[in-house]
Amino acid sequence: MKPTVGITMGDAAGIGPEIIMKALGHREVYDQCNPLVIGDAKILERVLPVIGSTLKVHAIQEPSEAKYAFGTVDVIDLNLVSADLEYGKVSAAAGDAAFQFLARAIDLAKKKQIHSICTAPLNKEALHMGGHLYPGHTEILADLTDTEDFSMMLTTPNLRVIHLTTHMGLIDAIASINPERTYTVVKLAHDTLKKAGFDNPRVAVCGINPHAGENGLFGNGEEEEKLQPGIERAQQEGINVVGPLPADTLFFRAGRGDFDIVVACYHDQGHAPIKVMGIEEGVNITVGLKGGIIRTSVDHGTAFDIAGKNIADDKSMLAAIRSAIELAPKDLV
Template identity: 80%
Template sequence: MKQKPIIGITMGDAAGVGPEIIVKALNHEEIYKNCRPIVIGDKEILERVLPIVESKQKIHSVEGPEQAIFSYGTIDVIDLNLLSADLPFGKVSADAGNAAYQYLAKAVELAKEKRINSICTAPLNKEALHKGGHMYPGHTEILAELTDTEDFSMMLTTPNLRVIHLTTHMGLIKAIESITPERTYKVVKLAYDTLRNAGMENPRIAVCGINPHAGENGLFGNGEEEEKLEPGIQRAQKEGIDVTGPLPADTLFFRAGRGDFDMVVACYHDQGHAPIKVMGIEEGVNITVGLKGGIVRTSVDHGTAFDIAGENIADEKSMIAAIRSAYELAPKYE
């Protein structure tokens, strides 16, 4: 019987809701039935959170996954001991920003060494990160640098839908201009490799069209599907990948939601994000795929929520979903 995957959960910015939602999520027994979670953070912060969220869990400090108990009711933590227990909630802190970076760096180190199977991140705060001396826009850019990765992509999931993007945070005109056959092929291959590494034997992938009705044989647009998408799709098909498209986006997401496809490739931000938000905003998960070494990172689909930090208001549903995605997509190590 194969061991359940080990999921490294980084605490994020400790002045935000990260510690709370981690403790709340790990109070759900289903997590321990499917994986072996271990927090990378600060023991004293987690212990401070226990009475706030009215939890009877115990915190167990370890040096690495090898010493963890992985038992429901006990939260294993690799204690980096970077923060004071009286760190103020809801305030930007250089110390918390630096700590959030160090938690992630430790997680990447463990993933590279194959001591954890995947990474799940609580949210960080960009301003705090910068004050702490780390000038990155967010988690994704840190992960790309720490793993020396150039080609990666954003993937979003809900319980019934997986979407990966050709482009994300750019204007629509620029997004369409930036799509190339090479980018189409690479993202299809990333989707395929990610699902294969997670144990799916023959993933079924579908690519959205750029124009309404996927261009409808030249009726809409200026041949973008034929120029930018089809050559990349055909290249992937020649390699034996089960990929279909381009297909009209207005019906494709429905078809994927009912189970016709295992992954949808969206051409631009809102094409992929809108269906995810409609089908499951509370359980949406942001995933970084394509990192070198096959490392998969999942994240909650919300921020640090400084305005409610430390008040036992934050909902753990997205963290539970992120942990679930982390173990479902975790590379299978022998």
């Protein structure tokens, strides 16, 4: 059986509707999954002449009504946005709708009616104007699933990276790393890939300092204090993890296939290799959500400046859908 991927429409004034419809114009998407859009049918319909598409939009209320047939896009129609919503303009209505699309997708995932979530971009200003004071998708997902321990994973076709820390200054990031967080993220990496069908996921942890400290030559023993105990705990539980290893060679080794996923210690340590190896096909993934819910996302924003102009590229959306298929828990499909 193919997994059902719930695709949230994001901000209706941005490029989300365009890239969704462009992506669902590829037959191979339907060969690999059952795509189900959660959004607004009339907004999807209005982009069809913009992108020159002959797709049909099938508005439904429940997944059981979906056809999952190439050429017809099934959409759980929340009907929250006006048909004359202006492209490229921040709107409280669009911000609220983007939240409601995601909330419905989370509900469907909790009920096992979809197997993973793929999100088109939302606009944070619009989200706040709509009454939802979250920094972005990740925090909404964590809140609505009552999840405390989660992490960001980034993928390209040849590399997967998961982070101990993300959006904080380097000094604060290093201070916040501890053995418990190291163990938690290593286990998240292992469990996510295991559920996705990897028999024995190979996990490697980056060092914090140059050359992973080189036995105390660099730094103040951060590897031994903050990383090693968490790694050893995971190893004792049978997780196939090594490290800490020097980051400057680890990413090369992972890219050639020595490891299935790399644990990065801070934002740029993990993001920079991903961007170099495939920024156009980069995917942002939230892992560790309760219920085993996997969320993938395009690696770009709403691009209000080009919305409605048929300029937006669907490569990242296609990559996000592929990741949602790959990481969908196999025991649910």
